Amino acid sequence: MAKPMREPTFWILTALARSPRHGYGIIQEVTALSEGQVTLQAGTLYAALDRLHAEGLLEVDRDEKVDGRDRRYYRLTDHGAAALNTEAARLAANARTAGRQLEGRRRNPGPATA
Amino acid sequence: MTRLAKQYRLLLRAYPPGHRRxxxxxxxxxxxxxxxNHPTARETANLLxxxxxxxxxxxxxxxxVVLATLIALTAGFIGAAAATRAAWELVPGYPTGTALAEISDTVFPSHPTTAEPNGTGLFFDVGERNTAEVLLQGHDEDFEFATVTIAPEPYFLPGDFRTWTATTEGRLVKAGWQVGPAEVTGATTIATGEVDDTGRRFTATRDGLALTIEPTTDVVDTPRGSFYVTATLDRLTPGYVTAAGALGLLTGALIGWLLTGWASRRTESGHTPARATAAVSAVFALVLLLPQALLGFLILGYQMHSDGPPGKPFWTLSLTYGFGCGQLGAVLIAVALIAAAAARRPAEEVSQIAASRWRRSWERSP
Known part of the structure; x- marks a missing residue:
């Protein structure tokens, strides 16, 4: 069974799921997708990108020069998409389990126990 | 380039050269x-x-990361020892002439005295080894900071050592010394832990000097109604020596970390003989050097905690019992670095550095 992903990893892969993005693009997308709950620091982002690249979950899409500045775009690999899919399924299963438990509690509130 | 960009560029030097910066x-x-206008504290910490x-x-x-941390710790110890050793050269020597006579007269008034340093330089080595001998075999086990022993001639004073101790403490206080408590010395009965009260030991400090005075009747041939006594001058560790040691520790640790990083990146790709040689040599070097570093830090911590003179330098073990291990450890570190230098650098990093150098030279050209 795969290890649960760390939150920044999950959001970076999620941000790259639809299209390749560069560093700042990933930060913006993660902030938007997480509804402001996760704001990646640049150092944290690139450490995660290095690690994910080494693990084969993402790869370099292209290099661009914008206003004289280097910009590198990253894209999800098939392996990365599969890992994200597995993690999403795990989180969904967890959420379903928690939902079922809460539903049971609402229907049948038992006596309080210590 | 804006001021913010310049500050970011400075911070980004924490990263290895290449495209990433x-x-x-x-x-x-x-x-x-x-x-x-400035990088935030959080950004700075994150980037570093x-x-x-x-x-x-x-x-x-x-x-x-574990390997680099342990190597940084060991290199930090070496840096701290080297910087502390160098800083001790700036510490004023022992008093001589009238300054020394004033101390002798305070402790032994109206008595002829002798004052003998036990070493010519900063340290005392009973083997009196020269530099070449030290480089080959280290120091003798008695290696320590040099001291000056002041004693009355002929070593024995008439009277009761308890009374003499009390009056001497008074004279020292009057002369501006800070006098510590006197402890009872003598033979100890192992069964009961009881100390046979045959002497005293106390330390007085003034102007960066520590004076340890030990009157006792335990010495062979002590005439009846007399006691044997010596006063030993030591130098206390000045604050700037400790500061230099701390700076040396940080510098050494940084160099250790950066060298480990350099060797690690050069041997990162593939399972080459160079990679295996570098890793095995570094690990064996740590086995030999790390215990000495940890013991040295323990001794340093104890010395910083105590108010007294250091007695022995905190790196003593590395120059005495651990000298052979240190020599072999240094050879193994050299082997690891040579193996890393011989390893082929990843092609991607080489091309990135070349591109970055070319870009810089192109930007500078008119």
Whole structure:
């Protein structure tokens, strides 16, 4: 069974799921997708990108020069998409389990126990 | 280039040379609000932390972080010892002439005295080894800071040592010394732990000097109604020596970390003989050197905690019992670095550095 992903990893892969993005693009997308709950620091982002690249979950899409500045775009690999899919399924299963438990509690509130 | 960009570029030097620095600069400048003039404290800490980690290469690897931490600790110990040793050269020598006579007269008034240093330089080595001998075999086990022993002639004073101790303490206080409590010395009965009260030992400090005075009746041939006594002058560790040691520790640790990072990145790709040689040599060198570093730090901590003179330098073990291990450890570190230098650098990093150098030279050209 795969290890649960760390939150920044999950959001970076999620941000790259639809299209390749560069560093700042990933930060913006993660902030938007997480509804402001996760704001990646640049150092944290690139450490995660290095690690994910080494693990084969993402790869370099292209290099661009914008206003004289280097910009590198990253894209999800098939392996990365599969890992994200597995993690999403795990989180969904967890959420379903928690939902079922809460539903049971609402229907049948038992006596309080210590 | 804006001031913010310049400050980011400075911070990004924590990262290894290559594409990553310019890529991060682009991201940081894009993410910075227009009103920002300086990197925030959080950004600074984040970039330094991840930059230093990136120096080690092998993203996601934990072993290299552990190895680099232990090597930094060992190199920090070596740096601290070297800096402390160098700083001790600036510490004023023992008093001589009238200054020394004033101390002798305070402790032994109206008695002829002798004052003998036990070493010609900063340290005392019973083997009196020269530099070449020290480099080959280290110091003798008695290696310590040199002291000056003041004693009355002929070593024995008439009277009761308890009364003499009390009056001497009074004279020292009057002369501006800070006098510590006197402890009872003598033979100890092992069964009961009881000390046979045959002497005293106390230390007085003034102007960076420590004077340890030990009257006792235990010495062979002590005439009846007399006692044997010596006063030993030591130098206390000045604050600037401790500060130099701390600076040496940080510098050594940084050099250790950066060298580990350099070797790690050069041997990152593939399972080559160079990679195996570098890793095995570094680990064996640590086995030999790390215990000495940890013991040295323990001794340093104890010395910083105590108010008295250091007695022995905190790196003593590395120059006496641990000298052979230190020599072999140094050879193994050299082997690890040579193996890393011989390893082929990853092609991607070479091309990135070349491109970055070419870009810089192109930007500078008129």
């Amino acid at each position: 310019t890529e991060l600069l682009d991201t940081l400048l894009d993410a910075a609000p227009a009103t920002r 932390r991840h930059g230093m980690r990136a120096r080690l290469g092998r993203p996601g690897g934990r072993a290299v």
